[in-house]
Amino acid sequence: MxxxxxxxxxxxxxxxxxxxxxxxxxxxxxxxxxxxxxxxxxxxxxxxxxxxxxxxxxxxxxxxxxxxxxxxxxxxxxxxxxxxxxxxxxxxxxxxxxxxxxxxxxxxxxxxxxxxxxxxxxxxxxxxxxxxxxxxxxxxxxxxxxxxxxxxxxxxxxxxxxxxxxxxxxxxxxxxxxxxxxxxxxxxxxxxxxxxxxxxxxxxxxxxxxxxxxxxxxxxLTRFTRDEVHHQLAGILAAEPEATMVDRVFDRSDGNAFFVEELARSIADGSPCGLPDSLRDILLVRVEALPEDAQKVARIVAEGGSTVEYGLLLAVTRLSEDDLIEALRSAVGANILLATTDGDGYRFRHSLAREAVADDLLPGERPRINRRYAEALEADPALVRDDERATRLASYWYHAQVPAKALPAVLRASVEARIRHAYAEQLRLLERAMELWDAAPDDIRGGLRPLDYAEVYPACGCDPATPLRFLDLMAEATVAGRLSSERERALKIATRGRRMAVDEGDPLRAAWFAVERYRLVSALGRGDGWAELAEAQSLVRGLPPSAVHAEVLAEVVGWQRLHAPGPESLETAERAVSYARMVSEEEIELKARFILGVLMTDAGDIDGGLAEIHAARERAVRLGLPSLIGRFHVNLPAVLEGLGRSQQAVDLITEGIALTHHYGLLDSEAWILGYLAESCYSLGRWDDAVTAAEQAVRKALSPRPRGYAAVQLALLALARGDAAAAAGQLAAARAHFGTHDPMPQSSLPLARVELGIAAADGRVADARAAFADAVRDGVQPCVHRYAWPLVRAAATLEADTRGLPAAEPGRAEALDLIRRTVTTLAAAVPVWQAHETWVRAELRRATGEDTAADWAEADAAFDGVGFPREHAMVRTRRAQTLLPVDREQATALLRRAAATAQRVGDRPLAEDIALTAQSARLTLASGDSAPAIAPRQGPGLGLTPREEDVLRLVADGRSNRQIAEALYISPKTASVHVSNILAKLGVSGRGEAAALAHRLRLFPSSSGPDDRVSA
Known part of the structure; x- marks a missing residue:
């Protein structure tokens, strides 16, 4: 056989x-x-x-x-x-x-x-x-x-x-x-x-x-069935196995293919029927059956790694070449070792066999074998590939338990890992170096220099001429942990490092660790990071300019702009630029200059601020600084959009996507795509906006850019009349943003979506609460572009629900809050001036005092600023006020607004336009400008579909009996529906309900098409 x-x-x-x-x-x-x-x-x-x-x-x-x-x-x-x-x-x-x-x-x-x-x-x-x-x-x-x-x-x-x-x-x-x-x-x-x-x-x-x-x-892959084990044994034995053998092997192997092979080999070699109970015993028995030299080689290969090169094996075994080849031939012949495919070395045929042999090594045997590996590799570095040498030498010396040799080797390997951007491995090696630090002799530690083993020492205030310190290792490990997303480990190291630096009287190093803690705390969702930045600022206060000082100031001013901007922010930014220049830290200088430019635009110096921003961006691109290139191309489109320059933002985004894609900056690219969605929304290119936002969600590596993209998708769904989809995206956005750092850049758009969904559902009180929560602490200057659409939505809600009894409680307070918020908002550029005019007109409509002149002013304000959908909404309002006095001009305005609503896919606006035309008995059919979106059936005031049908008939003046006949229900059921409707709308009687339905144009006119007046 x-x-x-x-x-x-x-x-x-x-x-x-x-x-x-x-x-x-x-x-x-x-x-x-x-x-x-x-x-x-x-x-x-x-x-x-x-x-x-x-x-x-x-x-x-x-x-x-x-x-x-x-x-x-x-x-x-x-x-x-x-x-x-x-x-x-x-x-x-x-x-x-x-x-x-x-x-x-x-x-x-x-x-x-x-x-x-x-x-x-x-x-x-x-x-x-x-x-x-x-x-x-x-x-x-x-x-x-x-x-x-x-x-x-x-x-x-x-x-x-x-x-x-x-x-x-x-x-x-x-x-x-x-x-x-x-x-x-x-x-x-x-x-x-x-x-x-x-x-x-x-x-x-x-x-x-x-x-x-x-x-x-x-x-x-699952284990083999008994039939499959049968076929496997037949192939191995080259003969039909006996049923008892199949049963025995299947029971012992439990269908594991490798176990089947080993058991079949054991049986064929004449092992007794009472097979060993564990596979480990089987594997060790096979190794122990080898000649002594082959066993020795197997033990050495087991400790050398997954694969051991022939030359290294020759040096470590200390056998003659003939004896080594004979030993290898025995191990390969027994199918325990295999030659590698490139012919350069040997490995175990199966990792289970290697593990069994390695686990069987004696306690003192493992360090001895590793020491021989390390000594052989030090004597002849060419025995392994260049890219593996440092890591393998560090591992051998570490497991050899020789701290004097292991510490420098581990540090050299950490440098190699850093060069290769293998930051997780660098962190593991640095943690191993910290473990070895106290065990290594003083003369070994004293001979180590930061210049050789540390890279962050200039940024954290370390003197390269002094011996490497334990704090230097902690600084390197902190950065490696942050870059490898091992943030919990990095935060623990940074916290310990800050404490040690304070104890040693090193404020610069302590401030550096505090800044790292700020980044880690923010990334982990443990807070907004201000406590850490404030501590860093306190630690460097009064010290001479340094790279650490400049970095602290740049991070502080960046945080202040997003969370608490004020007049002192400009001064802090200028000081950060000045300090960075003094110490020749151009990357920090460019970061601070960019923030300074943004603050200048926020303060009203638009041309000067944009010039500073563009100069910093162009310099970063010339120098090829990926982190700044990503940051600048994320923030500059946001600045341009905030100035109402949506097309410029889109043009710049095209370059930003190409650069971030070139540098592989997926998160930055995702942020940019989110801002592209926002600018396309402003320009009325809604399909492009959806595509960009969906790409951002797919590409983003971290939650915040996903959250911003989800907000854009929610706003688009809301604008297209899909409140359910908007609610889903709102929930996704909140999950991505979390609750640890509620920045207004995210909280205000989220409130706008929440208000819009509540308004669409007829939940006036919830919509008001969303607005009140968002503006409770005021609105910061840098986020006015997010505040104006929110304020406009709140004012529109009050105007749309004027006269609705259910909306009267709290109405005065809501209007007062809107007016007070408006007084705090800046309108320094045309687009936000247009929004201000629009909000004023909506507030007048909310009290029944708006006129055609109010809306004509808002219409004129939107000329030339883009935002076609918003312009169409204003034109619709203007047309509604013009209908009693100038039907021809009103019709022309409605036609233009309808064309815009159809182009962008704004269903609510199209419905509003269609209902306005039907109520006024106008036809908008004029070539391609007729609205393609049919009016929605039903008011969306929290009524059931049947109650909407009943309200429609109440608005037509039908009695309960007439309603019952029309809907094939009993008069008693009709009466119950009417009572429910009156309660939900908060009105006192049928006439008030009918008047409300007509005033809000909740349903199309009952008049037929023949009754319409062609304009």
Missing amino acids: ETRSVSPVFVGRAGELSVLTGALDRVGCPGSGGQGEPQALLVGGEAGVGKTRLIEEALAEARRRGAVVAVGGCVEIGADGLPFAPFSSALRTLHRLLPEELAAAALGQEDELARLLPELAPRSPRGDAGRGEDDRARLFELTARLLERIAADHVVVLVLEDLHWADASTRHLLAYLFRTLRRGRLVVVATYRSDDVHRRHPLRPFLAELDRMRTVQRIE
């Missing part, structure tokens, strides 16, 4: 394999008819269930179809993952298979992409780019574009194995690719061991995030 370790027959998994090959069809393999859309798949299952075999079968089919296959695995070194290891390995394969295509795709970006694939370009010891979340995002964006370019002409299958070992940077990059890849014939497959993903495993939230992406297909 021939015995194989692996069945030559592919057993089961037909459905799972069809999903993988189906992805090849959809991606556009030759002859498949696919459209070239990228495909993303996630394959999970317990250890040994058959993930690798499934992938191998799928890749064989992909190669048969002409696809280019690149496989990369997450590399585990001890308990550590190697940053970006699977991407580096896969890109290295693509570099070997498609050298010209990869070089062309990377052209011009070689230095940046060398962080993943060092072969592309030499790299300076400290890197060649800045440090920040934006730099990492740019690396991710360049990687996505690289893959898309290569996949434009080739079908590329990218496999990333063993995500359960993945470092955080690998997970972040993979999530970015799944979220942003939109074109190219690319299939990305990732595998992971589900039984390793315990409740607190870092992969668990990543998997939850992928589950929310509709573009990612997930395959979960």
